[in-house]
Amino acid sequence: MLIFLIRHLPTDWNKKGLLQGRRDVPIDPITPNVSKQIQKNKQLLNEMGPFDIVLTSTLKRTQQTATHYGFTNYRCEELLDELDFGSFEGIEKRKLIEKYQSEWLEHPRHLVLGESLADFENRIFAFLEKYASYQKILVFGHGSWIRAVTSIHEIGNVNKMNQIVVENNTLIPLDFINHSLGGNHHWVAH
Secondary structure, eight states, X not given: OEEEEEEOOOBHHHHHTBOOTTSOOOBOOOOHHHHHHHHHHXXXXXXXXXXXXXXXXXXXXXXXXXXXXXXXXXXXXGGGOOOOXXXXXXXXXXXXXXXXXXXXXXXXXXXXXXXXXXXHHHHHHHHHHHTTTOSEEEEEEOHHHHHHHHHHHHHSSSTTGGGOOOOTTOEEEEEEEEEEETTEEEEEEO
């Protein structure tokens, strides 16, 4: 399964370094630099497509991004929703990092914010299972979700997610293979 992930376009909260999580923050007006990056990504998508399915989260910033890319026939998927940061939503990300320090960077799977990161990881595995029959998927998603699935791709869990940087409007392709072992599925990089 080949998944092409695009992190949503910048928002005012991104510029301020605030954690958005489940808050339904809209994207900012498109600047010339952002427009240029959209065009570069669209060229790559045209070369890599067509896609079996185009997905967004249920939050408008991913849907607005898909629309700016010219995709209006997308499906909303709640499994793609951003990590619930609980009381940290609307707060500067640096404050979360100050509080949890090395645990946030090296062992986030043990943390519980508005949702536990173990549940967040399970939500990503549920997504991979749900769409396993698709060959090429285009996803308009969120920073933590994309970093987490990239970590799963690299090491099999979310513990590396906060060591990965994914800027807004970045396109990342990931190729997954599902190894089924006695009814248990294990996702690995292709």
